[in-house]
Amino acid sequence: MSHQRRAAVLLLSALLLAGCGTSFPSDPTGTLEKVKEGTLRVGASENGDWVDLPDGPGGDVEGTEAELVRRFAASLGAKVEWVPGTEHVLAEELKHGGLDVVIGGLDDKTPWATHAGLTLPYTESRDSRGSLHKHVMLVPLGENAFLLELDKFLAETAGAK
């Protein structure tokens, strides 16, 4: 029994030591490493003041979330590649590794939680019926280093609730 216990303690401390490195948690498919100094692929779904897609080609994506994502990309030295689409199409694309973030004024009750990881709610809003929405962005499932980076950015920038 004490042998088992010692083995468990050893294994745990080994894992904790490994955690002292820079990339803990780390991404199974390396999203954060790929985005740094590279390209942030952002799926954007039109939604009120959050995400405002340009009417014609060549225009800029506007909205509070679009602005946040632009600043996040800048903080990583990455340029943004916008992919407009419906939530459904973007969530599928995110699930299969075609995108890094999806925005669209989504809240933490989003039905896409099976396809994507959710950031911490970074702000709240009330709709016309008075219900509270806690707003999140979608990231690829299990890319925990990338998610933590975005969570930290949103907490510092938008003041996480």
Place this chain on the structure above:
Amino acid sequence: MTAVENRSAVRFGHTELPTEQQAALRKAVTFEWLTIGFLAVSTVLVFAVLGNSQAMKAAWIEDVLSFLPPVSFLLAARVIRKRPTEEHPYGFHRAVGIAHVVAAVALTVMGAYLIVDSAMGLLTAEHPTIGGFNFFGQTIWLGWLMIAAMILTAGPPIYLGHVKMKLAEKLHDKVLYADADMNKADWMTAAAAAVGVAGIGLGWWWADYAAALIISGSILHDGIRNTRAAISALMDKRARTYDDAEPHPVGRQLDEYLQGLDWVDTAQSRIRDEGHVFHVESFIVPAGPMPRVEQLEAARKACIALDWKVQDMVLVPVAELPSEYLPGPTSGGER
């Protein structure tokens, strides 16, 4: 024994507990309440940091299921104090067995469900997502809190289990035994979950499911073992020691005592375990003529004095030992 003594004495049915068992029962009740208190804190703590980890989910469900044995024990400890009534001439001892079956089946079902659930996660390769957590204004990785919660909740059950194991032996209580046994192994669940979460941190998404499979395997194992023990107890299996390790020695002691009486040719008993106390039927073949009522009564009293668990005892004088009631090799075995 006077009526005043009657009122203050602690009883299981009509069996008055010896001082040592009374103290053990009081201590067991205290420790089961302590266990419930600990579990209440630990389930809330673990739930707060549950996240998307399958291993944490399994550990949490095991925590929730761990409420069943102490609650069963405390309920049963009340019910079995009732004296036998006209409608329940054997008393209410079986309440313990019923509580045991219910708890064991719950463990089995949840263990099986978690194994399937974890295996599905592994097969569909759904990467567990654990992000940040707002920890007093700081955004830190939620995984650290999961590991901390697991380390915090790993220690106390080892101690609780250790104490309850000793009490289970004194009280001959199998629910308490099963509870103590599970508590003693609980640190392995916590360690497995912590290692699984640390694995996620290293980018090994499968480590979480592997840890969850280990935990659910141990829940299922506990469930099956307890279900088997509880059902065979309700089916009047021969009385065994509190940990089911061997036939209870009191059977041999009773037979040896009865066989040693000068008016007895041979004797053999069958014993069923009612939960804490035994129901004993002893068949006696007299050496000469039919024994006198006083001899039978003296023998019964001497048997009851052997062990506090022997109280409900009948002596049956017979011409020869009835093999249909006493299967197996003769003499020395309580069947």
